[in-house]
Amino acid sequence: MDLPPQQDELYPIAVLMDELKHDDVNLRLNAIRRLSTIALALGSDRTREELIPFLDESVEDEDEVLTVLSEELGGFVEYVGGPQYAHVLLSPLENLAAIEEPLVRDKAVESLNKIADELSQEQIEHHFIPLVLRLSKADWFTSKISATGLYTAAYPKASPALQTELRQAYTALVNDDTPMVRRQAATNLAKFVRIMPPDVIVAEMLPLFEKLAGDDQDSVRLLTVEVLIAVAETVPLERAEAHAKLVRSLRSLFSDNSWRVRYMVADRFEKVAKAVGETVVRADLAPAFVRLLKDSEAEVRTAISGQIPGFCRLVDHETLLKDVMPTIKELVTDQSQHVRAALGTQISGLAPILGKDETIQHLLPMFLDMLKDEFPDVRLHIISKLELVNDVIGIERLSQSLLPAIVQLAEDKQWRVRLAIIEYIPLLASQLGVEFFDQKLGDLCMSWLGDTVFSIREAATLNLKKLTEVFGVEWARQTIIPKILAMGEQTNYLYRMTTCFAITTLAPAVNMQVIEESILPMIDRLVEDQIPNIRFNVAKSYDVLITTLRQLPDDGTLKDLPAGQPTVTTAKGLELIQKHIVPNLAKLQNDPDLDVRYFAMVATNNAGDLMQTES
Template structure:
């Protein structure tokens, strides 16, 4: 938007804005805040700097929702005050917002201050931003000191060397603050700060702060240093990471607080990537095993999700000798959440181990997980079997796991049945038509009568995909007769499923198949006593029409069969049937 677009608001009186922002209704004030950019354009950059910004600076006593919107708007306000040259004028109201009690408002204010600091010149940083940062850092109330922790990284590189020294000392004071909330904020931002600082300074000044925070008496502080470790390791060389960080990492792995160990487990692949393969191979394998065997289920859950990612950084022999024994124990873990997490990731080991080791070591574990009593475990392992198939091939997969998969096709949990349906087209493509017809064909038809609608719907999509895989001739001889036979079933749900299946499969078959097999059944259901079936028949015609148009031999059927049927439905007493019949007729032209 520009000034030309702000029609009659070019003389927008500041008094009107005052009234809007002082209205009793919170929503009214909120809308006014969200219109600040429009109002600023109307006022012009001079009045925005001289009147609007000072007014906003004095309007901090408001509902948190309004303050949050204001903090967000001000982060995008540089152009409205005259560009980068005047960007510093926005700092004052944001400084006030960064000290309020509500955390979300402070976080948004810090985000906006950071955004503005990135466009300020060195002079503006030194004259306006650094004093603001010092005031927040020395604030009496912890909220301002907490916000200050998030502002050091943004202005550091632009500042003069002397100021940079002051900023590091100021940040050091915040890491030693008496209030745990401030130390938590310092720990949250230490990694970001480290990435703005030259490596030699990180080693001298930042790593001692990291080590101190990593030993803080509050576990809520210590757990936040895990991401700092990753960030600092990315600044250092692999050898320097080993020298300066490894001892602290070992302490974290055996920390007395499970929450710290959980954070280490959750980030273990990132840590391995940051420190490099040599350190990982020599020093982290046993640490990872320690986490996989942790007493707390939450830690084992996080660690089990890291198994394939971590395995990429160690050789095959270490996986087989150290990690796989832990994985075997996790397959029978007492916590269903651990087993579910493992089931999601364990297939990722197959490409790393290769065909022979996967067949020998992993397949028995997959089979065990497929028989787990907890449905999410079975669901997770099914959804990832294609990764295993790529490594060992369908023959071995079918021999070892197909019986369990067939059993799951009748699982009492509908989500498990749904996962099997989603996997069937891939499995069918790999197995071939003969094997499929013999072992899985009947299941595909039985799903059409499932009591759960989502299963019936997925089953119709599955039939279309199978038709695309095995061809129209196969569908015509194998599944279409069975689908059409359901059209005469006394239970209306079966007749409804027939219509759904026909509608879904139609684009995958030929006009001749529709003419000879499908259209007679659809025509017959035009007179069905159930209105829901009749309007779905109308919807089905809409899908059949484009397919019938593809062949000169079937085009005449549009006038002789389809349109008369739709005209009949258009006279139906049910409003929905009429609507869909009209819609299909319009589509038919």
């Protein structure tokens, strides 16, 4: 910021005052965002004595402006002279923490916590804790809501007497008449509990949890699940009485009349199970898990479906097979497509838990049913997770069971399903072997090159490159490339376009001989194509080939090169560029179409740079 002569030392404050009073909100926002610049100009002393008091009086503005101010003050410690003076920032932030707009309050609380980390114990006790208590005892609920988010920052640096006072103040917030305050108290209680010793938790915090867990507002009760997890993880299992109280509350949450509370329990089920211990899992959580899988609300069944693999690792094998698996099987035909889709993302995770024989017996039939589901996301999720099953039962058994379904899905009307199948093919191919692949899946892979959706055609070309890396250059030369070249003779221009994409994508995976004998002659023929889109893609293909040929060894592919080897164009690569590519690019530079000429010029420049480098 350009400042005038120093005789007007109040200039930055005066300008800021004018801008903050301006009718234009954007101007006021810009003024707030320049506070650090103004503070630097003023120096730390004047920032503390003039700027901060001014800002303290300027909290009546648009919510957007106050939000930015709340955020800016969180990073202002260095401008007021460092941590020893950081407490001067608390006053304007206290005012902002009482604003009605939630976003302003949230940013103010975030900044207050950030500043609290830099305050000494003396500053915490003399400045920060009084602020927390004032907000906690204010008449208006907005201040109390903000206060609940400040206790965790204040408590560790407080003396024992002040810690007791803070716990008493938090108890008052938990018992507040306003549901919004109780909600926020429940939200922040989990963090507050984690910084306390077990004795204090059992004596004072556990009753607060029980009070919130029995609240008449379901919006409060659902937030107590995280508190339960925090208490269970912090209090040792040896404190049996405390854990018995937790289990009683947990049972009531499982069977709560509000589906939103049951949803929250379902969504955190694995964390709850790990926190409460093996005995409770066996006696209470396993039956509750089955009940939630059968819940009347689809949202609850969707949430608990996401917990299937994690929780099933914690139960004994007999319970899993006898009680849990039959209920999971029912979800395969659940009336809600969202439940079935959630199940599709998780069910494969059961394979490592069940083992080979039981995966074949229990899971494979479910997979086959879900691969026929009318909802595409269900099929998509099953396909994307098959690798977990493959690791357990082997690709041969998997392919025998699922290959018919995979072939059917390859022609699915939903292009995302076809795309998922394409991405799975290289893994399948590497496990099946070349002979099985050529017999069962080879024609399928080639058919994708003619798909009506560009993303499928693009993925199909990348698929061919990956398959070449799996089966080798000779396989590609004999099996793939002849079929691609045949597409270049088709009357439909999209096939000829796909030929350009395919052979260009394949080039880095093959060797110099294949490029010379097969790829370059095909592209040379397309130079004279009647469709301009084909011709400018030919120019782009030449550009890629120039880059490939400048790195390609005479007797190998790019993947054979050692990592970090410097690029040196071989004599053969240079010859192909000079004799085949450069003359055709010269023709394309005289093309009547502007785009063709442009891409030909780009490729020619690439070739020119190469020649200059090699010379």
